Amino acid sequence: MNTAAEPFVRLRNLNVTFTGGRKPVQAVNGVSLDLRQGEVVALIGESGSGKSVTMRTLLRLHPPRRSQVTGEVRVAGRDVLALSDRELADYRGKMVSMIFQEPLLALDPVYPVGAQIVESIRRHENVSKAEAHARALALFERVRIPSPERRLQAYPHEMSGGMRQRAMIALALACKPQVLLADEPTTALDATVQIQILLLLRELQRDLGLSVLFVTHDIGAAVEVADRIAVMYAGRIVEEGTARELIRTPRHPYTVALLKSRAHGALAKGARLETIAGAPPDLAALPPGCAFAARCGLAESACLQSRPEPVTLAPGHLARCLRTDAVAALAPVAVG
Numbered sequence: 001m002n003t004a005a006e007p008f009v010r011l012r013n014l015n016v017t018f019t020g021g022r023k024p025v026q027a028v029n030g031v032s033l034d035l036r037q038g039e040v041v042a043l044i045g046e047s048g049s050g051k052s053v054t055m056r057t058l059l060r061l062h063p064p065r066r067s068q069v070t071g072e073v074r075v076a077g078r079d080v081l082a083l084s085d086r087e088l089a090d091y092r093g094k095m096v097s098m099i100f101q102e103p104l105l106a107l108d109p110v111y112p113v114g115a116q117i118v119e120s121i122r123r124h125e126n127v128s129k130a131e132a133h134a135r136a137l138a139l140f141e142r143v144r145i146p147s148p149e150r151r152l153q154a155y156p157h158e159m160s161g162g163m164r165q166r167a168m169i170a171l172a173l174a175c176k177p178q179v180l181l182a183d184e185p186t187t188a189l190d191a192t193v194q195i196q197i198l199l200l201l202r203e204l205q206r207d208l209g210l211s212v213l214f215v216t217h218d219i220g221a222a223v224e225v226a227d228r229i230a231v232m233y234a235g236r237i238v239e240e241g242t243a244r245e246l247i248r249t250p251r252h253p254y255t256v257a258l259l260k261s262r263a264h265g266a267l268a269k270g271a272r273l274e275t276i277a278g279a280p281p282d283l284a285a286l287p288p289g290c291a292f293a294a295r296c297g298l299a300e301s302a303c304l305q306s307r308p309e310p311v312t313l314a315p316g317h318l319a320r321c322l323r324t325d326a327v328a329a330l331a332p333v334a335v336g
Protein backbone atom coordinates (compact mmCIF):
# COMPACT_ATOMS: atom_id res chain seq x y z
CA MET A 1 0.00 0.00 0.00
CA ASN A 2 1.35 3.37 -1.00
CA THR A 3 0.29 5.89 1.61
CA ALA A 4 0.77 9.57 0.93
CA ALA A 5 0.68 11.92 3.93
CA GLU A 6 -2.59 13.64 2.94
CA PRO A 7 -5.64 11.53 2.17
CA PHE A 8 -6.47 11.65 -1.51
CA VAL A 9 -10.18 11.49 -0.78
CA ARG A 10 -11.47 13.21 2.31
CA LEU A 11 -15.04 13.16 3.56
CA ARG A 12 -15.79 15.22 6.65
CA ASN A 13 -19.05 15.33 8.53
CA LEU A 14 -20.99 14.39 5.41
CA ASN A 15 -24.77 14.55 5.65
CA VAL A 16 -27.13 13.58 2.87
CA THR A 17 -30.86 14.11 3.31
CA PHE A 18 -33.45 13.21 0.69
CA THR A 19 -36.25 15.73 0.73
CA GLY A 20 -38.51 14.47 -2.09
CA GLY A 21 -40.79 12.29 0.08
CA ARG A 22 -43.34 13.01 2.80
CA LYS A 23 -40.63 13.25 5.47
CA PRO A 24 -36.93 14.01 5.01
CA VAL A 25 -34.80 10.86 4.95
CA GLN A 26 -31.38 11.25 6.52
CA ALA A 27 -29.48 8.65 4.50
CA VAL A 28 -25.97 9.72 5.58
CA ASN A 29 -25.34 11.21 8.97
CA GLY A 30 -22.00 12.77 9.89
CA VAL A 31 -19.74 10.47 7.89
CA SER A 32 -16.00 11.17 7.90
CA LEU A 33 -13.72 8.93 5.89
CA ASP A 34 -10.28 9.11 4.28
CA LEU A 35 -8.96 7.23 1.30
CA ARG A 36 -5.25 7.46 0.64
CA GLN A 37 -3.58 7.11 -2.70
CA GLY A 38 -3.30 3.46 -3.64
CA GLU A 39 -5.56 2.33 -0.82
CA VAL A 40 -8.62 0.08 -0.98
CA VAL A 41 -11.34 0.91 1.53
CA ALA A 42 -14.50 -1.16 1.79
CA LEU A 43 -17.81 0.19 3.07
CA ILE A 44 -19.90 -2.62 4.45
CA GLY A 45 -23.31 -2.87 6.07
CA GLU A 46 -26.87 -3.96 5.50
CA SER A 47 -29.05 -2.76 2.69
CA GLY A 48 -30.10 0.85 3.24
CA SER A 49 -27.22 1.73 5.59
CA GLY A 50 -26.04 4.54 3.32
CA LYS A 51 -23.05 2.93 1.61
CA SER A 52 -24.02 3.78 -1.97
CA VAL A 53 -25.25 7.26 -1.09
CA THR A 54 -21.91 8.00 0.62
CA MET A 55 -20.01 6.72 -2.40
CA ARG A 56 -22.14 8.62 -4.89
CA THR A 57 -21.37 11.98 -3.23
CA LEU A 58 -17.85 11.57 -4.64
CA LEU A 59 -19.35 11.91 -8.11
CA ARG A 60 -22.09 14.29 -6.96
CA LEU A 61 -24.74 11.97 -8.29
CA HIS A 62 -27.62 13.10 -6.08
CA PRO A 63 -30.79 14.60 -7.45
CA PRO A 64 -30.02 18.30 -6.85
CA ARG A 65 -33.57 19.44 -6.17
CA ARG A 66 -34.55 16.48 -3.98
CA SER A 67 -31.51 16.15 -1.77
CA GLN A 68 -29.40 18.21 0.55
CA VAL A 69 -25.70 17.48 0.89
CA THR A 70 -23.60 19.19 3.55
CA GLY A 71 -20.09 18.66 4.85
CA GLU A 72 -16.81 18.35 3.04
CA VAL A 73 -16.07 16.20 -0.01
CA ARG A 74 -12.51 16.68 -1.21
CA VAL A 75 -10.67 14.73 -3.89
CA ALA A 76 -7.04 15.59 -4.66
CA GLY A 77 -7.58 18.85 -2.79
CA ARG A 78 -10.61 19.85 -4.90
CA ASP A 79 -13.88 20.76 -3.26
CA VAL A 80 -16.24 18.42 -5.13
CA LEU A 81 -19.43 20.05 -3.84
CA ALA A 82 -18.28 23.40 -5.29
CA LEU A 83 -17.36 22.21 -8.82
CA SER A 84 -19.19 23.93 -11.67
CA ASP A 85 -21.13 21.73 -14.12
CA ARG A 86 -18.28 22.03 -16.60
CA GLU A 87 -15.64 21.12 -14.04
CA LEU A 88 -17.81 18.24 -12.89
CA ALA A 89 -18.08 16.82 -16.42
CA ASP A 90 -14.29 16.84 -16.69
CA TYR A 91 -13.79 15.46 -13.19
CA ARG A 92 -16.16 12.52 -13.69
CA GLY A 93 -14.32 9.72 -15.42
CA LYS A 94 -11.00 11.53 -15.40
CA MET A 95 -10.50 11.89 -11.66
CA VAL A 96 -13.15 9.54 -10.26
CA SER A 97 -14.89 6.73 -12.08
CA MET A 98 -17.45 4.16 -11.02
CA ILE A 99 -18.37 0.55 -11.68
CA PHE A 100 -21.68 -1.03 -10.76
CA GLN A 101 -23.23 -4.36 -9.93
CA GLU A 102 -24.99 -4.29 -13.28
CA PRO A 103 -22.65 -3.46 -16.20
CA LEU A 104 -25.61 -2.63 -18.42
CA LEU A 105 -26.04 0.53 -16.32
CA ALA A 106 -22.70 1.72 -17.63
CA LEU A 107 -22.53 0.10 -21.05
CA ASP A 108 -24.77 1.23 -23.88
CA PRO A 109 -26.50 -1.84 -25.38
CA VAL A 110 -26.60 -0.48 -28.92
CA TYR A 111 -22.88 0.19 -29.46
CA PRO A 112 -19.92 -2.19 -29.51
CA VAL A 113 -17.96 -1.88 -26.27
CA GLY A 114 -14.76 -0.81 -28.05
CA ALA A 115 -16.56 2.11 -29.69
CA GLN A 116 -17.82 3.23 -26.28
CA ILE A 117 -14.33 3.26 -24.84
CA VAL A 118 -12.96 5.15 -27.86
CA GLU A 119 -15.79 7.66 -27.54
CA SER A 120 -15.16 8.16 -23.84
CA ILE A 121 -11.43 8.76 -24.36
CA ARG A 122 -12.07 11.23 -27.19
CA ARG A 123 -14.70 13.11 -25.20
CA HIS A 124 -12.11 13.91 -22.54
CA GLU A 125 -8.91 14.06 -24.55
CA ASN A 126 -7.81 15.42 -27.87
CA VAL A 127 -6.46 12.19 -29.38
CA SER A 128 -6.90 10.52 -32.78
CA LYS A 129 -9.30 7.63 -33.30
CA ALA A 130 -6.36 5.30 -33.93
CA GLU A 131 -4.69 6.30 -30.67
CA ALA A 132 -7.93 5.94 -28.72
CA HIS A 133 -8.44 2.51 -30.31
CA ALA A 134 -4.93 1.44 -29.28
CA ARG A 135 -5.69 2.54 -25.72
CA ALA A 136 -8.98 0.63 -25.74
CA LEU A 137 -7.11 -2.47 -26.87
CA ALA A 138 -4.51 -2.03 -24.13
CA LEU A 139 -7.33 -1.66 -21.58
CA PHE A 140 -8.99 -4.88 -22.73
CA GLU A 141 -5.64 -6.62 -22.35
CA ARG A 142 -5.16 -5.04 -18.93
CA VAL A 143 -8.51 -6.38 -17.66
CA ARG A 144 -7.65 -9.76 -19.23
CA ILE A 145 -10.33 -10.05 -21.85
CA PRO A 146 -9.28 -12.88 -24.19
CA SER A 147 -9.10 -12.13 -27.95
CA PRO A 148 -9.26 -8.43 -27.10
CA GLU A 149 -9.15 -7.12 -30.68
CA ARG A 150 -12.19 -9.19 -31.64
CA ARG A 151 -14.05 -8.50 -28.40
CA LEU A 152 -13.74 -4.74 -28.87
CA GLN A 153 -16.26 -5.18 -31.69
CA ALA A 154 -18.73 -7.11 -29.50
CA TYR A 155 -21.96 -5.67 -28.14
CA PRO A 156 -22.52 -5.95 -24.38
CA HIS A 157 -25.20 -8.67 -24.80
CA GLU A 158 -22.70 -10.82 -26.69
CA MET A 159 -20.51 -11.08 -23.59
CA SER A 160 -20.85 -13.30 -20.50
CA GLY A 161 -21.56 -11.63 -17.13
CA GLY A 162 -17.93 -11.78 -16.00
CA MET A 163 -16.68 -10.50 -19.35
CA ARG A 164 -19.15 -7.62 -19.29
CA GLN A 165 -17.90 -6.74 -15.81
CA ARG A 166 -14.34 -6.62 -17.17
CA ALA A 167 -15.48 -4.51 -20.12
CA MET A 168 -17.17 -2.06 -17.73
CA ILE A 169 -13.97 -1.86 -15.68
CA ALA A 170 -12.05 -1.12 -18.90
CA LEU A 171 -14.54 1.65 -19.73
CA ALA A 172 -14.24 3.06 -16.20
CA LEU A 173 -10.45 3.19 -16.60
CA ALA A 174 -10.56 4.75 -20.08
CA CYS A 175 -9.69 8.26 -18.93
CA LYS A 176 -7.08 7.20 -16.37
CA PRO A 177 -8.99 8.04 -13.20
CA GLN A 178 -7.18 8.08 -9.89
CA VAL A 179 -10.13 6.88 -7.85
CA LEU A 180 -12.33 3.92 -8.71
CA LEU A 181 -15.68 3.54 -6.98
CA ALA A 182 -17.00 -0.01 -7.03
CA ASP A 183 -20.64 -0.46 -5.97
CA GLU A 184 -21.26 -4.16 -5.28
CA PRO A 185 -19.26 -5.09 -8.39
CA THR A 186 -19.41 -8.82 -7.81
CA THR A 187 -22.80 -9.41 -6.18
CA ALA A 188 -24.53 -10.60 -9.34
CA LEU A 189 -21.75 -12.99 -10.36
CA ASP A 190 -21.21 -16.59 -9.40
CA ALA A 191 -18.55 -17.41 -6.83
CA THR A 192 -15.56 -18.22 -9.07
CA VAL A 193 -16.13 -15.19 -11.29
CA GLN A 194 -16.54 -13.03 -8.15
CA ILE A 195 -13.11 -14.01 -6.94
CA GLN A 196 -11.54 -13.34 -10.33
CA ILE A 197 -13.05 -9.85 -10.45
CA LEU A 198 -11.96 -9.09 -6.87
CA LEU A 199 -8.42 -10.20 -7.71
CA LEU A 200 -8.50 -8.05 -10.83
CA LEU A 201 -9.54 -5.00 -8.79
CA ARG A 202 -6.72 -5.62 -6.36
CA GLU A 203 -4.24 -5.99 -9.22
CA LEU A 204 -5.41 -2.76 -10.88
CA GLN A 205 -5.12 -0.91 -7.61
CA ARG A 206 -1.56 -2.18 -7.20
CA ASP A 207 -0.40 -1.67 -10.77
CA LEU A 208 -2.07 1.68 -11.46
CA GLY A 209 -1.83 3.12 -7.94
CA LEU A 210 -5.62 3.54 -7.93
CA SER A 211 -7.51 4.39 -4.79
CA VAL A 212 -10.57 2.16 -4.60
CA LEU A 213 -13.72 2.65 -2.56
CA PHE A 214 -15.62 -0.59 -2.58
CA VAL A 215 -19.20 -1.04 -1.38
CA THR A 216 -20.34 -4.49 -0.39
CA HIS A 217 -22.74 -6.45 1.81
CA ASP A 218 -20.18 -9.18 2.02
CA ILE A 219 -17.61 -8.88 4.78
CA GLY A 220 -15.71 -11.79 3.20
CA ALA A 221 -15.23 -9.86 -0.05
CA ALA A 222 -14.23 -6.78 1.96
CA VAL A 223 -11.58 -8.72 3.85
CA GLU A 224 -10.32 -10.18 0.57
CA VAL A 225 -9.60 -6.85 -1.12
CA ALA A 226 -9.60 -4.00 1.39
CA ASP A 227 -6.79 -2.44 3.37
CA ARG A 228 -9.34 -0.78 5.62
CA ILE A 229 -13.01 -1.39 6.30
CA ALA A 230 -15.67 1.05 7.44
CA VAL A 231 -18.86 -0.50 8.80
CA MET A 232 -22.02 1.55 8.23
CA TYR A 233 -25.26 1.36 10.12
CA ALA A 234 -28.25 3.70 9.67
CA GLY A 235 -26.22 6.31 7.81
CA ARG A 236 -23.24 6.39 10.19
CA ILE A 237 -19.85 4.76 10.27
CA VAL A 238 -20.03 2.70 13.47
CA GLU A 239 -16.60 1.10 13.24
CA GLU A 240 -13.53 1.62 11.12
CA GLY A 241 -10.14 -0.04 11.09
CA THR A 242 -7.83 -2.28 9.13
CA ALA A 243 -9.37 -5.46 7.78
CA ARG A 244 -7.26 -7.37 10.31
CA GLU A 245 -8.41 -5.25 13.27
CA LEU A 246 -12.04 -5.60 12.34
CA ILE A 247 -11.79 -9.36 12.07
CA ARG A 248 -9.61 -9.98 15.10
CA THR A 249 -10.68 -7.27 17.51
CA PRO A 250 -14.11 -5.95 16.50
CA ARG A 251 -15.36 -3.43 19.06
CA HIS A 252 -18.84 -2.55 17.82
CA PRO A 253 -21.62 -5.10 18.45
CA TYR A 254 -22.86 -4.61 14.89
CA THR A 255 -19.46 -5.59 13.46
CA VAL A 256 -19.52 -8.66 15.70
CA ALA A 257 -22.98 -9.51 14.37
CA LEU A 258 -21.74 -9.13 10.77
CA LEU A 259 -18.80 -11.40 11.49
CA LYS A 260 -21.08 -13.96 13.11
CA SER A 261 -23.36 -14.07 10.13
CA ARG A 262 -20.32 -14.75 7.98
CA ALA A 263 -18.97 -17.35 10.41
CA HIS A 264 -22.28 -19.19 10.14
CA GLY A 265 -21.74 -19.39 6.42
CA ALA A 266 -24.82 -17.31 5.69
CA LEU A 267 -22.96 -14.85 3.51
CA ALA A 268 -21.04 -17.56 1.75
CA LYS A 269 -24.32 -18.98 0.50
CA GLY A 270 -25.38 -15.60 -0.79
CA ALA A 271 -27.76 -14.86 2.08
CA ARG A 272 -27.62 -11.35 3.47
CA LEU A 273 -27.40 -9.87 6.91
CA GLU A 274 -31.00 -10.51 7.93
CA THR A 275 -29.45 -13.13 10.21
CA ILE A 276 -29.22 -10.27 12.73
CA ALA A 277 -32.55 -10.11 14.56
CA GLY A 278 -34.63 -6.98 14.10
CA ALA A 279 -34.47 -4.31 11.44
CA PRO A 280 -32.56 -1.06 11.03
CA PRO A 281 -34.40 2.10 12.19
CA ASP A 282 -36.51 4.33 9.98
CA LEU A 283 -34.13 6.95 8.56
CA ALA A 284 -36.95 9.49 8.67
CA ALA A 285 -37.27 9.04 12.46
CA LEU A 286 -33.89 8.12 13.90
CA PRO A 287 -33.84 7.42 17.64
CA PRO A 288 -32.02 9.94 19.88
CA GLY A 289 -29.52 7.33 21.08
CA CYS A 290 -27.45 4.68 19.35
CA ALA A 291 -29.29 3.55 16.21
CA PHE A 292 -28.26 -0.07 16.82
CA ALA A 293 -29.41 -0.18 20.48
CA ALA A 294 -32.79 -1.77 19.68
CA ARG A 295 -31.03 -4.81 18.21
CA CYS A 296 -28.08 -4.92 20.59
CA GLY A 297 -27.78 -7.48 23.36
CA LEU A 298 -25.36 -5.22 25.26
CA ALA A 299 -27.41 -2.02 25.21
CA GLU A 300 -27.90 -0.14 28.51
CA SER A 301 -30.07 2.85 29.27
CA ALA A 302 -27.23 5.29 28.40
CA CYS A 303 -27.17 3.84 24.89
CA LEU A 304 -30.74 5.03 24.34
CA GLN A 305 -30.06 8.60 25.39
CA SER A 306 -27.47 10.09 23.08
CA ARG A 307 -25.57 8.99 20.02
CA PRO A 308 -22.17 7.62 20.93
CA GLU A 309 -19.15 9.58 19.82
CA PRO A 310 -16.27 7.64 18.25
CA VAL A 311 -13.93 5.89 20.68
CA THR A 312 -10.33 5.49 19.47
CA LEU A 313 -9.14 1.97 20.20
CA ALA A 314 -5.86 2.18 18.31
CA PRO A 315 -4.60 4.69 15.74
CA GLY A 316 -7.14 4.47 12.91
CA HIS A 317 -9.39 1.97 14.74
CA LEU A 318 -12.58 3.71 15.87
CA ALA A 319 -15.93 2.49 17.15
CA ARG A 320 -19.04 4.50 18.00
CA CYS A 321 -20.15 2.51 20.99
CA LEU A 322 -20.41 3.06 24.74
CA ARG A 323 -19.81 -0.62 25.41
CA THR A 324 -16.56 -1.35 23.61
CA ASP A 325 -15.16 -2.96 26.78
CA ALA A 326 -18.13 -5.30 27.00
CA VAL A 327 -17.69 -6.14 23.30
CA ALA A 328 -14.01 -6.89 23.93
CA ALA A 329 -15.01 -9.32 26.67
CA LEU A 330 -17.24 -11.33 24.33
CA ALA A 331 -15.93 -14.67 23.09
CA PRO A 332 -14.02 -14.16 19.82
CA VAL A 333 -15.92 -14.92 16.64
CA ALA A 334 -14.39 -17.78 14.71
CA VAL A 335 -14.15 -16.44 11.19
CA GLY A 336 -12.69 -18.76 8.60
Ligand SMILES: Nc1ncnc2c1ncn2[C@@H]1O[C@H](COP(=O)(O)OP(=O)(O)OP(=O)(O)O)[C@@H](O)[C@H]1O
Nearest residue numbers: 018025027045046047048049050051052053054283
Ligand atom coordinates in the same frame (compact mmCIF):
# COMPACT_ATOMS: atom_id res chain seq x y z
N1 LIG B 1 -32.70 9.24 -4.58
C1 LIG B 1 -33.17 8.87 -3.38
N2 LIG B 1 -34.30 9.41 -2.87
C2 LIG B 1 -34.76 9.05 -1.67
N3 LIG B 1 -34.17 8.17 -0.84
C3 LIG B 1 -33.04 7.60 -1.29
C4 LIG B 1 -32.48 7.90 -2.57
N4 LIG B 1 -31.34 7.16 -2.73
C5 LIG B 1 -31.21 6.43 -1.59
N5 LIG B 1 -32.22 6.69 -0.73
C6 LIG B 1 -32.39 6.09 0.61
O1 LIG B 1 -31.19 6.28 1.34
C7 LIG B 1 -30.96 5.16 2.18
C8 LIG B 1 -29.56 4.64 1.98
O2 LIG B 1 -29.47 4.06 0.69
P1 LIG B 1 -28.16 3.41 0.10
O3 LIG B 1 -28.46 3.03 -1.32
O4 LIG B 1 -26.98 4.26 0.34
O5 LIG B 1 -28.00 2.11 0.96
P2 LIG B 1 -26.95 0.98 0.80
O6 LIG B 1 -26.31 0.79 2.13
O7 LIG B 1 -26.02 1.25 -0.34
O8 LIG B 1 -27.90 -0.24 0.49
P3 LIG B 1 -27.83 -1.30 -0.69
O9 LIG B 1 -26.78 -2.24 -0.25
O10 LIG B 1 -29.19 -1.90 -0.70
O11 LIG B 1 -27.49 -0.55 -1.94
C9 LIG B 1 -32.05 4.16 1.87
O12 LIG B 1 -33.04 4.26 2.84
C10 LIG B 1 -32.56 4.60 0.52
O13 LIG B 1 -33.92 4.26 0.38
